[in-house]
Amino acid sequence: MAKKLLSLLLLSFFSASFLFAQEVNIYTSRHYDSDDALYEEFTTDTGIKVNIISGKGGALLERLKAEGKNSPADVFFTVDAGNLWKVQKEGLFQSIKSPRVLSTVPPNLRGPNDEWTAIAKRARVIFYSPDRVSEQELANISYESLASEKWEGRLVIRSSSNMYNQSLVASLIARNGEEETEDWAKRMVKNFARKPQGNDRAQIIAVANGEADLAVANSYYIGIMLSGNAGKEQLEAAKNVKMVFPNQQGSGAHINISGAGILKNAPNPQNANSFLEFLLSDGVQEYMVKKSYEYPIAKVPVSKEMVRFGLNFREDSLSVKRFGELNPSAIKLMDRSGWK
Numbered sequence: 001m002a003k004k005l006l007s008l009l010l011l012s013f014f015s016a017s018f019l020f021a022q023e024v025n026i027y028t029s030r031h032y033d034s035d036d037a038l039y040e041e042f043t044t045d046t047g048i049k050v051n052i053i054s055g056k057g058g059a060l061l062e063r064l065k066a067e068g069k070n071s072p073a074d075v076f077f078t079v080d081a082g083n084l085w086k087v088q089k090e091g092l093f094q095s096i097k098s099p100r101v102l103s104t105v106p107p108n109l110r111g112p113n114d115e116w117t118a119i120a121k122r123a124r125v126i127f128y129s130p131d132r133v134s135e136q137e138l139a140n141i142s143y144e145s146l147a148s149e150k151w152e153g154r155l156v157i158r159s160s161s162n163m164y165n166q167s168l169v170a171s172l173i174a175r176n177g178e179e180e181t182e183d184w185a186k187r188m189v190k191n192f193a194r195k196p197q198g199n200d201r202a203q204i205i206a207v208a209n210g211e212a213d214l215a216v217a218n219s220y221y222i223g224i225m226l227s228g229n230a231g232k233e234q235l236e237a238a239k240n241v242k243m244v245f246p247n248q249q250g251s252g253a254h255i256n257i258s259g260a261g262i263l264k265n266a267p268n269p270q271n272a273n274s275f276l277e278f279l280l281s282d283g284v285q286e287y288m289v290k291k292s293y294e295y296p297i298a299k300v301p302v303s304k305e306m307v308r309f310g311l312n313f314r315e316d317s318l319s320v321k322r323f324g325e326l327n328p329s330a331i332k333l334m335d336r337s338g339w340k
């Protein structure tokens, strides 16, 4: 009897500690409050506790390197393929094996050996003043045509130290070659309405305020601004601009990603795998892109703020891993071109 009681006690002890041991540690540089609700839902669905370490991408990478084999990190979740590439280059990721992930995400949105995967997409697009830019001027607009003399003193874009721009320039190098892209960058810099300053939203606001006629920025920012969640000033600014997808007659709009990978030394690789599968499930994809104003990977609806700009635009199919490969060339090229 005593023996039976003891084994029962032991059993309940082990199952309790087993439950308690179910956790996943996520290092994230994404800055969406809505991600917190996702983590809670994951715990409710699976019983796996989510521990979050958030910070800037570069700081998190340094932390991963410093922690080495003892790092508790299971998942690295960030924006821009260029940032995922940096973690991959340090050999810190393991390949994703999940058939569900690999069948949902097209190969051009994953690491070279599936070290990381897209979770959502964003386009780098052009915002313009409908008062000062004519339909005729906008016809066939492309990243390449931003170097045209007709835009002299009319264009704003943030600094070359920004990863979004480095990835855009990397995509142009991949398509048009380094020489042509350098010539393009030099001519485009001459069109700047001001020295690069501020973030993507500041460029959109500059167009709304009349400081410039055209701005390059990521698509989801207009969704955030139009939602009203970022305040009245940004809402009013957003109403004063229009958005256009570049390169629709050719290569398609530049597509970048929010993405994640499982770390090589992950203490809970199976939980990490479940978390990636969770992020790519239809329900979560729909919730996530409605809150982040990104575009989904799964075939689910987007937020109403983004629907109005059209959904059937042509996307550049270039593999996003090229942004990482060509990042050093892009940085040097921008520097030589006088892009501050």
Ligand SMILES: [Fe+2]
Pocket (backbone or CB within 6 Å): 079, 218
């Ligand atoms: Fe952003």
